Structure formats: C-alpha cells, structure tokens
Amino acid sequence: MYLKSALSSLAIALSVAGCASMEGLATHGQPRGSNSLATNKSFAALKVSTASWPRRDWWQDLGDPALDVLIAEALQGNPDLAIADARVRQAVAQAQATDALRKxxxxxxxxxxxxxxxxxxxxxxxxxxxxxxxxxxxxxxxxxDLWGGKRAAWEAALGQARAASVDAQAVRLTLSANVARAYSQLGYAFVSKDLAQAEIDRTNTLLDLTRQRVDAGIDNQLQLRQTESYLASADERFAEAELGIATSQVTLAGLLGQGPDRGLSIARPRALKPEVVALPSTLPAELLGRRPDVVAARWRVEAASRDIKVAQTQFYPNxxxxxxxxxxxxxxxxxxxxxxxxxxxxxxxxLPIFDGGRLRANLDNKDAEYDLAVAQYNKILVSALNEIANRLTQLHSFDQQLAAEQRAYDSAKAAWDLAMLRYKNGVGSYLEALSVRQALLVAEQGLADLQRQQIDISVQLIEALGGGFNDSEATPAPIPASTITPPIS
CATH class of the missing domain: 2.20.200.10 (Outer membrane efflux proteins (OEP))
Structure with a gap:
C-alpha cells in the first residue's frame, strides 16, 4: 500500500514538473584546446627534443650541492606549503562529506x-x-539519487580536491624556482662586490698617482677631482653590492621559512651553470598535463560542469x-x-512548484561559474604558451648578448695584458695600464650581469614548462568516463 501511494505521488509530481522551469538557461564558455593556439612559427626555429621536459629535481643540473640542500630545506619548512597542504586536506574532507550524503x-x-x-x-x-x-x-x-545530483555534487567536490592537490604542487614548483633565483642573485651580488672592490683598489692607485703628478706640476686639480669622483662612484657600487648580498640573504631566509639570521649562515654560492633547456617536441600538446596551473584550472572547469548538473536536478522530484x-x-x-x-x-x-525564481537564479549562477572557470582556464593556457615563447626568445637573445660580451671581455683582457707588458718593458705608463684596467672591470661586470640574467630566465623557463610536474603521476585516477565529462584535451 505504501509503495502504491509513493508511485502515485511520483506520477503526480512528474505531471507538474514543468512548473519550475530551467528553460532558456545555458552556458556560453568553450574551453580551448592547446592545438587551437598558433605556435608553429614562434617555435619553428627552436631546438626540440623528445626527452627535454624538465625533471622534478631540475635544480641539481645547476651544479651546486648547497642549492640542493637549501631547496630541500625550503620544501620542508616554508609556511606557504603548510597552507597549501591544509587546503588539500580541507578539500578532501569536503569531498568525503559530500560523498557521505549519498549513503x-x-x-x-x-x-x-x-x-x-x-x-x-x-x-x-x-x-x-x-x-x-x-x-x-x-x-x-x-x-x-533519482537524477544523479548527489553523485554530481560528489564529483564536483572531488574535482575541487584534485585542483587543490595540484595547486600544492604549483606552490612547490614556485618555491623551488624562487629559491634558485634568489641563490643566483646572491652569487651575483658577491661577484659585484668583488668587482666593486677591484675598482676601488684601481681608483685608489690611480688617485695616488694623480696626486703625485699634480704635486709635480704634470696634472692639475681637474684630473684630481675627476679621479676622486671615480672613487666615490666605486664606493657607491660597493655599498650597493653589500645591500644586494644582505637583501638576497634575507629573501632566502624567508623562503626557507626561517628568521633573517638563517640567511647570514648561507655560504657564498659557486658559479651556477645555466640550465640548457630544449623545447619538447610534444609542446603544446602535452603542456595540458605538464603545467600544474593549467591542470588545476582544468579540474575546476570539470567541477563547475558537475555543479551545473546538481543545480539542474533540483528542478526534479525528490x-x-x-x-x-x-x-x-x-x-x-x-x-x-x-x-x-x-x-x-x-x-x-x-517537487518545487513555485519558489520565487530561486532555483533558476541558482542554475544561472552555476552557469556563470562554469563560464568563469572556462575563461580562467583559457587565460592560463594562453598565458602559459606565451610565457614559454617569451622565455625562449629571451634566452636566445642572451646567447647572442653573451657572445658579444665575451668578445668584449676577451679584447679588454688582451688589452690589459698588453698594457702591463708595455709597462714592465718601460714602454708604457702604469697610468695607461690602470685606464685599460677600468675597461676590463666594466666588461667583467657586464658578463656577470648577463650570466645572472641567463640563469634567471633559464629557471623561469623550467617553471614555465612545469618543472617536472606530470598530471598522470601527481593526481588520483580520473573519474570513469561514464559518469563525468572527459577532461579537456
């Protein structure tokens, strides 16, 4: 008798199901595929490799074991990681709570x-x-769960949990890249300090010679004052280099999750090797699974699509x-x-019959949230490809600039050696050699600065390529295709 009554009620409810209507509501966003973005001409002249995706411990290729230790410490103690991990646990708990509502x-x-x-x-x-x-x-x-709304709600929560998990991987990638860049900057600051000290020594020697020449009536006060201004400029560059060292040490201490005193114990870095990164032959196709921000955005699109189904099922009998x-x-x-x-x-x-438009407004909101998630996904995808192209272009330019700066350095070094030879043979003056020495120091500074930028852009390119992240290794098995829209491809 109870079953007969329930079936009768269901039949009546279905007969009036059109009272609360979702007619006219729809999404407008369309996720873009990576192959829909033109990249062939931009990447055509660049070197490709079938095995050139960065590995997870990519920083080891920079050649400094001390950097390996610092990154390991940062990955253990940085508060941003604790925040990201807590958000993962929170999202997983929410998914479990949503799943419990189905039982x-x-x-x-x-x-x-x-x-x-x-x-x-x-x-x-x-x-x-x-x-x-x-x-x-x-x-x-x-x-x-007659219409699958409860399952869709669980799938949406599970998608958000997966996105949070990938976000945590993105935090780790950004952190390791920032440590490497700050460490490189610290090394450059030490080199700048050395060059500034060398310029101070050169200028002091030049100042002593100029004073002697002024006393002898060979030079006048103009040359003396000009040399004194050179010394003041060298002192300024030395102070700037010391500030760079202190700033880099504090930055590293913060990235390690420690107080500023931790930075004082970081030894002078050795010269880092710029990471040689070739362009993967599977770019842009595999980029969707290699960049954590792209993968996380993709999961949020999937979660938003399931939220729409949840909102749609609320129009039906329960x-x-x-x-x-x-x-x-x-x-x-x-x-x-x-x-x-x-x-x-x-x-x-x-069965909802009249609710003042609440269900329609809720569904319209979920449609808008889906369109927003799609727009954000498209934006991240476009930004990712353009970021890679930009970093590769910069590295190509730095290769050319470094070659030119190396020639300038070699010429300045040869001129310095010749000037010292002339001085030792009594043909040239030491004053002349000191002037040549200035050009050599300028060339050394320019070479060091370009090498710093090359390393910095190399690290940024590794980060742009995902830093060894792989979606198939980092996230749980996907929801069966029979129950959820397949991931965007």
Missing amino acids: PSVKASAGTTGVRIPQTVIPEPIGGHYSTVDQAMLSFSYSF LNLSIAAGLASMDIGKFLSAGSRFGELAPAIS
Whole structure:
C-alpha cells in the first residue's frame, strides 16, 4: 500500500514538473584546446627534443650541492606549503562529506521522558500523576539519487580536491624556482662586490698617482677631482653590492621559512651553470598535463560542469524514505514485551512548484561559474604558451648578448695584458695600464650581469614548462568516463 501511494505521488509530481522551469538557461564558455593556439612559427626555429621536459629535481643540473640542500630545506619548512597542504586536506574532507550524503543514514537512540499531565487535560488514572515513558529506537533514512545530483555534487567536490592537490604542487614548483633565483642573485651580488672592490683598489692607485703628478706640476686639480669622483662612484657600487648580498640573504631566509639570521649562515654560492633547456617536441600538446596551473584550472572547469548538473536536478522530484522501529513503554517491567514494539514507514516525495525564481537564479549562477572557470582556464593556457615563447626568445637573445660580451671581455683582457707588458718593458705608463684596467672591470661586470640574467630566465623557463610536474603521476585516477565529462584535451 505504501509503495502504491509513493508511485502515485511520483506520477503526480512528474505531471507538474514543468512548473519550475530551467528553460532558456545555458552556458556560453568553450574551453580551448592547446592545438587551437598558433605556435608553429614562434617555435619553428627552436631546438626540440623528445626527452627535454624538465625533471622534478631540475635544480641539481645547476651544479651546486648547497642549492640542493637549501631547496630541500625550503620544501620542508616554508609556511606557504603548510597552507597549501591544509587546503588539500580541507578539500578532501569536503569531498568525503559530500560523498557521505549519498549513503543511507542509520541512527540509534534511547531515552526516558517524565511528565505530569493535569487532570483538566486527561482524567485519572493518567492525569494527575507523574509518569515516565522509556523508549529505544533504531531509525533508517535514505534520499534516493533519482537524477544523479548527489553523485554530481560528489564529483564536483572531488574535482575541487584534485585542483587543490595540484595547486600544492604549483606552490612547490614556485618555491623551488624562487629559491634558485634568489641563490643566483646572491652569487651575483658577491661577484659585484668583488668587482666593486677591484675598482676601488684601481681608483685608489690611480688617485695616488694623480696626486703625485699634480704635486709635480704634470696634472692639475681637474684630473684630481675627476679621479676622486671615480672613487666615490666605486664606493657607491660597493655599498650597493653589500645591500644586494644582505637583501638576497634575507629573501632566502624567508623562503626557507626561517628568521633573517638563517640567511647570514648561507655560504657564498659557486658559479651556477645555466640550465640548457630544449623545447619538447610534444609542446603544446602535452603542456595540458605538464603545467600544474593549467591542470588545476582544468579540474575546476570539470567541477563547475558537475555543479551545473546538481543545480539542474533540483528542478526534479525528490524521493525520501524513512523507517523507524523500537520499543516504548510507561512500565519499565514491560519494556521488552511484544506490546511495547512500534514501527514507522514514511516514504515522501517533494517537487518545487513555485519558489520565487530561486532555483533558476541558482542554475544561472552555476552557469556563470562554469563560464568563469572556462575563461580562467583559457587565460592560463594562453598565458602559459606565451610565457614559454617569451622565455625562449629571451634566452636566445642572451646567447647572442653573451657572445658579444665575451668578445668584449676577451679584447679588454688582451688589452690589459698588453698594457702591463708595455709597462714592465718601460714602454708604457702604469697610468695607461690602470685606464685599460677600468675597461676590463666594466666588461667583467657586464658578463656577470648577463650570466645572472641567463640563469634567471633559464629557471623561469623550467617553471614555465612545469618543472617536472606530470598530471598522470601527481593526481588520483580520473573519474570513469561514464559518469563525468572527459577532461579537456
């Protein structure tokens, strides 16, 4: 009889299902595939390799074991990682809670209720006396997922959890890249300090010679004041280099999750090797699974699509079933007798007919959230490809600049060697050699600066290529294709 009544209610509900309508509501965003973005001409002249995706411990190729230790320390103690990991646990817990809503609920309860009912309400023998009712009950409730909305809600929460997990990988990649870049900057600051000290020494020697020449009447105050200005400039560059060292040490300490004193204990870096990165032959096709920000954005699109289905199912009838059974008695001595048993079966169906537009507004909002997720995904994908192209172009330019600067350095070094040879042979003056020495120091500074930039851009390119991240290794197995829209490709 209960089943017949429930089926009748369902038939009536379906007959009026059009009262709350989602007609006219739809999404507009369209995820772009990586192959839809033109890259052939930009990448055509660049070197490709079938095995050139960065590996996870890419920083080891920079050639400094001390950097390996610093990155390992940062990956253990940086607060940003703790925040990212906490967000992952939070998202996973939310997915588990959403999954629990799909399952039946069984509860057990027991209690005693005491009451005195006035005789004016119920006459004796019940009224006018204090009575107790002892009860124990086992209840079961289940909400049927007739339209797949509860499963879709779980899939959406699972997608958000996967996105949070990938976000944590992105934080690790950014952190390791920032440590490498700050470490490189620290090394450059030490080199700049050395060159500034060399310029101070050169200028002091030049100043002594100029004073002697002024005293001898060979030069005048103009040359002396000009040399003094050179010394002041060298002192300024020395102070700037010391500031660069201190700033880099503090930056590294912060990245390690430590106080500023930790940075003071970091030894002078050795010269890093610029990472040689070839362009993967599978770019841009595999970029979708290699960049954590792209992968996370993709999962958020999938989650938004499932949220739409959740909102759509709220327009349809909902069927619930409640069952309860137990014992209740006013006489504790008869509590376990057959007469104390009771039971309840309560199927129920509900259908929205008029809600003032709340369901339509909710669905419209989910459509907009999906369009937003798609737009953000497209933006990240476009930005990723252009970032790679930009970094590769910069590295190509630095190769040319370094070659030219190396020639300038070699020429300045040869001129310095020749000037010193002339001085030792009594042909040239030491003053002339000091002037040539200035050109050599300028060339050394220019070479060091270009090498610093080359390393910095190389690290940024590794980060742009995903830094060894691989979606198939970093996230759980995808939801079966029969239950969710396949990932964007």
